[in-house]
Amino acid sequence: xxxxxxxxxxxxxxxxxxxxxxxxxxxxxxxxxxxxxxxxxxxxxxxxxxxxxxxxxxxxxxxxxxxxxxxxxxxxxxxxxxxxxxxxxxxxxxxxxxxxxxxxxxxxxxxxxxxxxxxxxxxxxxxxxxxxxxxxxxxxxxxxxxxxxxxxxxxxxxxxxxxxxxxxxxxxxxxxxxxxxxxxxxxxxxxxxxxxxxxxxxxxxxxxxxxxxxxxxxxxxxxxxxxxxxxxxxxxxxxxxxxxxxxxxxxxxxxxxxxxxxxxxxxxxxxxxx
Amino acid sequence: xxxxxxxxxxxxxxxxxxxxxxxxxxxxxxxxxxxxxxxxxxxxxxxxxxxxxxxxxxxxxxxxxxxxxxxxxxxxxxxxxxxxxxxxxxxxxxxxxxxxxxxxxxxxxxxxxxxxxxxxxxxxxxxxxxxxxxxxxxxxxxxxxxxxxxxxxxxxxxxxxxxxxxxxxxxxxxxxxxxxxxxxxxxxxxxxxxxxxxxxxxxxxxxxxxxxxxxxxxxxxxxxxxxxxxxxxxxxxxxxxxxxxxxxxxxxxxxxxxxxxxxxxxxxxxxxxxxxxxxxxxxxxxxxxxxxxxxxxxxxxxxxxxxxxx
Numbered sequence: 001x002x003x004x005x006x007x008x009x010x011x012x013x014x015x016x017x018x019x020x021x022x023x024x025x026x027x028x029x030x031x032x033x034x035x036x037x038x039x040x041x042x043x044x045x046x047x048x049x050x051x052x053x054x055x056x057x058x059x060x061x062x063x064x065x066x067x068x069x070x071x072x073x074x075x076x077x078x079x080x081x082x083x084x085x086x087x088x089x090x091x092x093x094x095x096x097x098x099x100x101x102x103x104x105x106x107x108x109x110x111x112x113x114x115x116x117x118x119x120x121x122x123x124x125x126x127x128x129x130x131x132x133x134x135x136x137x138x139x140x141x142x143x144x145x146x147x148x149x150x151x152x153x154x155x156x157x158x159x160x161x162x163x164x165x166x167x168x169x170x171x172x173x174x175x176x177x178x179x180x181x182x183x184x185x186x187x188x189x190x191x192x193x194x195x196x197x198x199x200x201x202x203x204x205x206x207x208x209x210x211x212x213x214x215x216x217x218x219x220x221x222x223x224x225x226x227x228x229x230x231x232x233x234x235x236x237x238x239x240x241x242x243x244x245x246x247x248x249x250x251x252x253x254x255x256x257x258x259x260x261x262x263x264x265x266x267x268x269x270x271x272x273x274x
Numbered sequence: 275x276x277x278x279x280x281x282x283x284x285x286x287x288x289x290x291x292x293x294x295x296x297x298x299x300x301x302x303x304x305x306x307x308x309x310x311x312x313x314x315x316x317x318x319x320x321x322x323x324x325x326x327x328x329x330x331x332x333x334x335x336x337x338x339x340x341x342x343x344x345x346x347x348x349x350x351x352x353x354x355x356x357x358x359x360x361x362x363x364x365x366x367x368x369x370x371x372x373x374x375x376x377x378x379x380x381x382x383x384x385x386x387x388x389x390x391x392x393x394x395x396x397x398x399x400x401x402x403x404x405x406x407x408x409x410x411x412x413x414x415x416x417x418x419x420x421x422x423x424x425x426x427x428x429x430x431x432x433x434x435x436x437x438x439x440x441x442x443x444x445x446x447x448x449x450x451x452x453x454x455x456x457x458x459x460x461x462x463x464x465x466x467x468x469x470x471x472x473x474x475x476x477x478x479x480x481x482x483x484x485x486x487x488x489x490x491x492x493x494x495x496x497x498x499x500x501x502x503x504x505x506x507x508x509x510x511x512x513x514x515x516x517x518x519x520x521x522x523x524x525x526x527x528x529x530x531x532x533x534x535x536x537x538x539x540x541x542x543x544x545x546x547x548x549x550x551x552x553x554x555x556x557x558x559x560x561x562x563x564x565x566x567x568x569x570x571x572x573x574x575x576x577x578x579x580x581x582x583x584x
Contacts, residue, residue: 010381013512013532017381026385037513097354122382122512126362127346131318132354140319140441143347146506173445177507178343179458181449183315185442197506197513233359233395239388240380243538246557255548255564260572263544264580266560271542273464273521274580 001170002057003046004112005080006103006133007039009064009071010123019240026240035071038118044198046116047079049148057081059110063102065092069218076213077205084110088222090230096124097232100132105226107137112190113170119144119194126235130194137192142185144196147175151186275303275369276334280325281430282316282344283309288427290461291340291401296428298404299338302369306334307428312435315444316344318351323439326355334394336374341398342460349398359391362398363516365539369393382512383535401461402518450505459491459508464521465540467493467510471526471547471566475503480567481525484574487581493517493537495527511536526566529554546570 011017011026012034018027035043043060050056059082060075062068072083086102094102107115115137120127134141151171170189175182177196205213250266252259267274279299281292299305308328310321325348329337337352339345341363353360359374361367366377372393380387459465466485468478478492485492493510494503510517512532522540527533529545529552537543538557545558548565555561562569 013382014530016531017384019385026381041513096360097357100354120362123380125378125380125382126350126360128350128353128360128362131347131350135351135354141351142442143318144343175448179507180455181447183447184445185317186445187442189441191442201500233353233357234391235359235361236390237380237387238375238390240385241387243379243383243386246538246543246559249543249555249559249561251550251555251558251561251563253550253563255546255562255569257572259562259564260569260576263560263562263573264576267521267542267544268580271521271559273542274577 001053001055001114002059002110002112003049004107004110004115005039005042005046005058005060005075006115006117006129007043007060007062007071007075008036008118008121008123009033009062009068010036010121013037013122019242024237024240033067033070035074036118036121036123038120038122038195040118040202041198042116042118042195043075043078043080044200044202045145045148045195047203048199050079052149059084059112061086061103061106061110063087063091063094063099063223072218073213074205076216076218077209078203079209083216083218084221085218086221086223086226088224091223094223094230095232095234096126096128097132098228098230100129100136101228102223102226103129103133104136105228106221107133114148114172114190115139115192117192117194119196127194130192134192137190139190139192140187141192141194142174142176142187143194144177145174145193146177146182146195146197147199148172148193275336276332277302277305278334278337279305279307280337280339280345280348281307281309282340282342289340289342290406291342291399293406293428294401294404295338295340295399297407298399300428302336307430308433309430310435311432312437316348317440317442317444318347319439319441320435320437321348322351322355323436324433325352327436328433329356336369336393337396339396339398341400342458345398349396353396356394356396359393359395360397361389361391361395364397364399365403365518367397367399379516379539382532383516383538384531400518402463450507456485457489457491459493459510459515459517462491462517463519464488464490464523465493465510465517465519465537466490466523466525467495467527467537468498468504468525469495469527470497470501471528472498472503473526477567478504480570480574484523484570484577487574487578488521490523495530495533524554524558525570527554528552529557
């Protein structure tokens with residue numbers, strides 16, 4: 001089987017981001033870039049399937065500026081087999097629906113059985129492109145996924161996914177995180193899964209993995225050559241600011257029973273939240 | 275200006291965020307309050323098919339959904355189907371002519387942004403972003419709840435889901451062992467969160483006792499959910515939930531930047547930690563430098579006393 005992961009390169013989650021002097025973007029000079037955390041989970045979840053079934057091919061694609069190649073290199077070093085970079089003039093500025101159309105073109109060419117995305121990218125935090133990609137493809141999608149596996153079908157009617165008996169259709173069981181637990185959904189045929197978390201923590205690239213990734217070519221597609229409709233509803237950022245400063249709070253240093261009583265008094269009388 | 279509010283129901287009635295949306299829709303213009311019916315479990319395709327057909331016929335200018343697991347999913351796919359603008363997790367919004375302006379966070383909560391789009395648009399709205407008009411707050415558990423619910427529910431139009439659009443099959447629900455029937459984290463007005471300083475899952479009894487007294491939801495740091503002490507769904511922060519309750523109590527949480535991003539928009543933050551240098555104190559309105567295992571039982575007792583006295 002083949003899994004395609006759609007990923008985005010975003011500022012490393014462990015570093016602060018600063019608003020740029022234009023007041024409507026972030027200061028890119030201060031940023032180290034990485035695969036968006038939820039996309040990293042998606043890569044890991046795909047690689048966990050490959051661990052279970054080594055025949056699995058895991059490809060990763062991103063739409064973005066030239067620097068996004070580093071994110072793909074990182075995914076290859078983790079163990080992905082192939083990577084595709086969709087870039088070129090305007091690739092970075094595409095609106096969500098146009099990004100979904102660009103991914104859909106790649107999906108149509110690569111013909112994966114499943115497409116995985118992070119549930120949202122940790123830059124715009126929109127959570128739009130995954131469901132929109134499913135919409136453009138006309139596929140179903142399952143959101144906030146934490147696990148998927150070939151469906152356990154009755155023996156006489158089927159074998160493992162993709163074998164005769166399922167009519168050549170891959171059948172997948174997909175775990176969706178919801179309030180209070182997981183729903184298990186069955187997808188017969190291709191689907192888009194937006195990933196909440198992988199089963200294990202995302203793996204670190206191994207040294208051989210890094211060496212192998214260095215040798216792998218990353219084919220580049222010019223976004224203009226995809227022939228997509230780039231017109232899409234626009235969500236324009238008109239202003240960015242840091243969250244309101246906090247701090248300067250009261251600190252109670254004597255942590256005993258008197259502090260407990262004092263804190264309750266403060267929460268009732270001063271903060272009025274009790 | 276035609277505004278739709280899509281509402282959701284939990285076991286105990288309409289969700290609070292749904293009431294907030296309904297009230298806001300009424301302030302913005304000609305409002306309709308819609309509920310998808312006929313689905314045992316929410317699923318995107320049958321819900322989107324029904325709403326898109328209705329939207330094509332009736333042409334609303336703005337569709338509001340809650341920024342809940344269902345609302346975020348429904349909102350994104352519906353906006354894609356209609357090819358409308360979409361903004362997720364708005365914390366405020368206004369309309370000027372045909373232009374929507376919304377406030378939302380970006381970069382996992384590290385930046386506050388003002389965004390603008392042309393109507394028509396779909397917007398998912400964070401629970402608590404709009405205050406409820408007086409009298410519309412969900413009733414507390416207890417006698418007469420049914421009557422009060424009757425009173426506070428807006429007039430709801432049912433939209434039957436389009437079952438023919440479904441492409442997935444629901445198999446089963448697997449509850450989390452620790453699931454407690456508490457209020458969902460994203461909607462709670464009080465959140466009590468534990469970190470690695472709690473030393474082990476067996477100590478969560480203490481946190482639960484406090485949460486019970488406060489009627490709070492449980493949260494956790496990523497270290498705690500990664501260690502398997504608590505279910506993933508309780509994680510607050512960058513790869514977990516973003517919360518903005520009236521009161522956030524952080525117990526034994528050091529305050530990694532990813533955690534802070536998920537809770538700094540809370541109204542009042544209380545932090546208890548024995549390390550005076552912990553970063554969590556930088557965002558706390560009230561900090562207590564203490565041994566949790568001494569302080570927490572005393573604090574729970576004091577809260578209980580205060581609640582009983584009022």
